[in-house]
Structure formats: C-alpha cells, structure tokens
Amino acid sequence: MTHEGTTDLVDTFDEHLGRCAARLLLDAGLPAPFAALLVDSDLGVSRGELFTASTDLQRLIRRPSKPLTDVVAAAVRTA
Known part of the structure; x- marks a missing residue:
C-alpha cells in the first residue's frame, strides 16, 4: 500500500542520511x-541505479551470479 507523498518522504530521508554520512566522512578526514562521491554513489545504489537485467556479469565470470543476500546467508550458516 502506498500513500500520497511517500516517495517525497523517502527522498527527504535519503537526503538526510546522505548529509549525515557526508558529515561523518568529512569528520573522518x-x-x-x-566524501560527496561516496555519498552520491551510495544514494544511487539505494535508488537501484546499479540494477541491470543483462547477463554480462554471468558471461564474464562464466557462471550464474547469486544475490548478495544468498551469499551472506550461506556464509552465516557455515560460520
């Protein structure tokens, strides 16, 4: 279920997190x-800008790719 203005709220929250992350990175030196490049990249990933339906990665690594969540779950199970 979506509500009117939800996207604006999420965008505003992401912008706030971006400013906080930028401040932390600047404070770290x-x-x-x-810092701006890292924050912009992170926000882009959160918006799905790295998503692709292509099979380029599978062809490059010569095997099916796996979602990160599957890889992490398998690592946790074997730890």
Whole structure:
C-alpha cells in the first residue's frame, strides 16, 4: 500500500542520511569531493541505479551470479 507523498518522504530521508554520512566522512578526514562521491554513489545504489537485467556479469565470470543476500546467508550458516 502506498500513500500520497511517500516517495517525497523517502527522498527527504535519503537526503538526510546522505548529509549525515557526508558529515561523518568529512569528520573522518576525507576530502569533501571524495566524501560527496561516496555519498552520491551510495544514494544511487539505494535508488537501484546499479540494477541491470543483462547477463554480462554471468558471461564474464562464466557462471550464474547469486544475490548478495544468498551469499551472506550461506556464509552465516557455515560460520
């Protein structure tokens, strides 16, 4: 179920998290342009900008790829 304005709220929350992350990175001593690059990249990933339906990765690694959640779950089970 979606509500009117939900997307705007999520965008605002993501922007807030981005500002907080940028502040943490700057406080850790990263140069401002690099901190901005990392935050922008992270926000892009959260928006699904890395998603692709292509099979390029599978062809490159010569095997089926697995979702990260599956890989992490398998690692936790064997730990």
